[in-house]
Amino acid sequence: MKPAVNAFPMPDKVESALGRVQSYWQSLRRGENDIPFSDDVDPSRVPELEDQMMLVTVFENPERFRFETVGTHILRYYGVSLPGKFSDEVEERPPFDSFTQQCTATVAQRAPTHYRFETSGLNTGYARILLPTWGDGHVMMLLGAVARL
Template sequence: MVRTVAEYWADLPPTPLGIPRRSDFDPVSLPPRVLPHIWMVDLDREPDRFRFRLCGSHLVRALGFDPTGRYYDEVFPDFAATETFAALARVRDTAEGSWRSGDPNLVFPNHDIRVLERAFLPLTGDGRRVDIVLAVSVYRSRPPASR
């Protein structure tokens, strides 16, 4: 899933900033099985906050509710101190994507997530700065330890 979205993003036409425009991203171009794993984040700068723009059903199920339109710090207490905040800020500041696999660093109270894989991929609305992150995530339960 993550690789499929990352490859699609890499094939989109780049702006002079080196990243695709939001308007070039067409989720219908992706395989339907990927769509529940897609979500988007608006990057606000004044103040420095991140807002759920769109949430696929995979994330909604993990959270237990649809956070679309809400800020991360409204959903996750102490969000500014998390690795996820730092990763989103890096994507915004560097216009480079981010990939991670391993233990989750945010608590999903309604889901027993043990392992996640995710990518944060920068998009631009105006061609001059990163203002949206295209995200894809897969959550899994950790397999039982072998005896």
């Protein structure tokens, strides 16, 4: 099922760490391109945020999303190793609630998306951003980041 247009909209102001990841993504755009090329993304260029970032490969027909790299802060939060797994193979729980749907929306919209999950008293609140990158004529990879609230 395809998400509605403008699913997972970007808020006017994103969480500080996510905003810095988005600024990094924007800095990679070439010329008049709306989104950067996948081969330009290198999380190690943002060492202060690398532990909060992830790279997800996009597959078409059928559409699936595979975790390539996942920062150590995200892995500790989730509690299970993710690199090499597809999003539909992992349990939907913080920080990956509605993750596959957000990936689908990011690819369909070819634009950044945002997800925020707030809780009261459980200390599991977080926000997540997904940013599309281009390669081989389609959205090829997503740059993502998670920030705890």
